[in-house]
Amino acid sequence: MRVDNRLTDGVPMRPLACDRCAAQVLVRKSSRQQTSVQWNSGATALCAELEGAEPAFEGCGSLRDTIREATLRGTIELADGGGGGETGGPGRQLM
Amino acid sequence: MSAVDSAPDDVRAIEAAAAPTRFARGWHCLGLSEKYRDGKPHSVRAFGQKLVVFQAGDGTLSVLDAYCRHMGGDLSQGTVKGDEVACPFHDWRWGGDGRCKQIPYSKRVPLRARTASWPTLDQDGMLFVWNDPEGSPPPADVVIPRIEGATSDEWTDWLWYETTIDANCREVVDNVVDMAHFFYVHYSFPTFFKNVFEGHTATQHMRATGRPDARPQEQGDKPKTTGSNSLAAYHGPSFMIDDLTYHYDTGDQQSVLINCHYPVDANRFVLQYGIIVRRSPSMTGSAADELAAGMAQFIKLGFEQDIQIWQNKARIDNPLLCEEDGPVYQLRRWYEQFYVDVADVKPEMTDRFEFELDTTRPVEAWQKEVEANLARKAAAAPAEGRPV
Numbered sequence: 509m510r511v512d513n514r515l516t517d518g519v520p521m522r523p524l525a526c527d528r529c530a531a532q533v534l535v536r537k538s539s540r541q542q543t544s545v546q547w548n549s550g551a552t553a554l555c556a557e558l559e560g561a562e563p564a565f566e567g568c569g570s571l572r573d574t575i576r577e578a579t580l581r582g583t584i585e586l587a588d589g590g591g592g593g594e595t596g597g598p599g600r601q602l603m
Numbered sequence: 604m605s606a607v608d609s610a611p612d613d614v615r616a617i618e619a620a621a622a623p624t625r626f627a628r629g630w631h632c633l634g635l636s637e638k639y640r641d642g643k644p645h646s647v648r649a650f651g652q653k654l655v656v657f658q659a660g661d662g663t664l665s666v667l668d669a670y671c672r673h674m675g676g677d678l679s680q681g682t683v684k685g686d687e688v689a690c691p692f693h694d695w696r697w698g699g700d701g702r703c704k705q706i707p708y709s710k711r712v713p714l715r716a717r718t719a720s721w722p723t724l725d726q727d728g729m730l731f732v733w734n735d736p737e738g739s740p741p742p743a744d745v746v747i748p749r750i751e752g753a754t755s756d757e758w759t760d761w762l763w764y765e766t767t768i769d770a771n772c773r774e775v776v777d778n779v780v781d782m783a784h785f786f787y788v789h790y791s792f793p794t795f796f797k798n799v800f801e802g803h804t805a806t807q808h809m810r811a812t813g814r815p816d817a818r819p820q821e822q823g824d825k826p827k828t829t830g831s832n833s834l835a836a837y838h839g840p841s842f843m844i845d846d847l848t849y850h851y852d853t854g855d856q857q858s859v860l861i862n863c864h865y866p867v868d869a870n871r872f873v874l875q876y877g878i879i880v881r882r883s884p885s886m887t888g889s890a891a892d893e894l895a896a897g898m899a900q901f902i903k904l905g906f907e908q909d910i911q912i913w914q915n916k917a918r919i920d921n922p923l924l925c926e927e928d929g930p931v932y933q934l935r936r937w938y939e940q941f942y943v944d945v946a947d948v949k950p951e952m953t954d955r956f957e958f959e960l961d962t963t964r965p966v967e968a969w970q971k972e973v974e975a976n977l978a979r980k981a982a983a984a985p986a987e988g989r990p991v
């Protein structure tokens with residue numbers, strides 16, 4: 509299957525564990541507002557907020573907080589360079 | 604970088620494989636069931652075949668292959684006799700289960716007198732047919748959710764449109780992630796946009812603000828929209844339910860919009876859209892019907908512009924995306940699950956994926972554009988402000 513040009517030419521998805529439930533997901537942020545989250549079955553099984561949620565459920569609040577923290581710390585860099593930390597760290601080849 | 608990757612300065616080539624000749628596994632809506640309840644067999648071209656839809660005497664709607672297994676007569680040109688459809692060629696009678704029940708001029712029905720019968724679902728005023736190239740029945744957990752308003756007196760009846768489009772149906776599905784086209788093609792103004800894919804659903808959360816430069820039906824003393832909130836989800840490959848609330852200066856208005864399609868063949872599909880509107884204290888009787896009709900007109904306009912784009916655009920497997928575009932590749936990865944055998948559905952096609960767009964830059968750019976449009980209109984419009 510083809511890969512998003514933004515992942516190959518820009519910043520890839522990076523692994524991140526939720527501070528609350530330890531679910532391991534892949535995260536990418538192109539800017540402070542933009543967020544991509546890739547779950548897998550192991551992670552969705554761990555997440556308390558996703559369990560039994562309505563289809564309308566937009567996403568886990570704890571994970572959102574974890575991502576915000578990670579962005580401030582620079583663990584998750586912003587593709588647009590607007591703040592965040594080092595680039596090209598481990599996980600560069602993901603997806 | 605692999606050898607096939609191009610250097611940044613090279614001309615970008617559009618890549619596109621031929622549209623698949625296989626058709627998506629899933630429930631497909633064939634339109635309002637009422638349309639098929641006139642006692643006549645109906646011909647439907649779908650999934651590269653010809654089907655016959657008919658209503659048995661007991662009210663059940665059935666879908667069979669149109670071509671009679673006797674000598675190939677077209678059942679959709681026949682007549683309904685009791686619970687069966689009778690072939691126009693030699694009057695063989697076919698039941699909704701696909702079995703030949705009777706041959707009036709013969710002592711008995713021969714062995715193997717069975718044709719293809721398609722699983723159907725008659726729900727909330729719509730008829731659905733199940734397509735599966737592997738021939739399996741619909742799993743119990745693959746369902747079309749009920750639409751409360753569809754059977755309620757507090758809501759208007761369905762307003763329904765259909766049109767045939769010369770393009771592969773992937774084009775319409777792509778739109779679920781395409782935020783920017785909502786501004787340029789549908790005269791909407793998204794301010795929040797998020798997609799979630801999981802299992803067989805693909806959801807779009809969209810909040811939008813009013814578009815005072817582009818709503819001709821809101822001229823004069825009509826209520827004006829200040830924004831909208833939309834939760835739209837594909838349930839399977841082809842049927843989208845959009846819970847859409849418009850915020851008017853006079854209050855909120857709830858509606859349900861259906862956007863669905865079925866493939867005719869690899870390069871043609873029938874697009875359908877339907878709408879119901881909730882009646883409210885401020886929106887009773889004909890006012891709600893009028894509003895529904897007005898919204899339907901507006902939606903129709905948007906789809907007509909989509910169609911114009913689809914019928915002229917190139918199929919493209921390698922779209923070049925900017926950071927303010929939605930997750931086209933991940934949507935197509937989700938969509939792929941409907942085109943492979945069940946045994947070949949990979950976790951990555953159904954695992955949950957979330958994508959929230961950053962609307963900061965688009966909103967800035969579009970605000971300027973709306974202001975410019977309004978200024979141009981004000982300069983051009985006659986004093987009494989008739990719609991232009």
Ligand code: FES
Nearest residue numbers: 671674676690693
């Ligand atoms: S072909 Fe249908 S009855 Fe003979």
Ligand SMILES: [Fe+2]
Nearest residue numbers: 778784788909
């Ligand atoms: Fe569209």
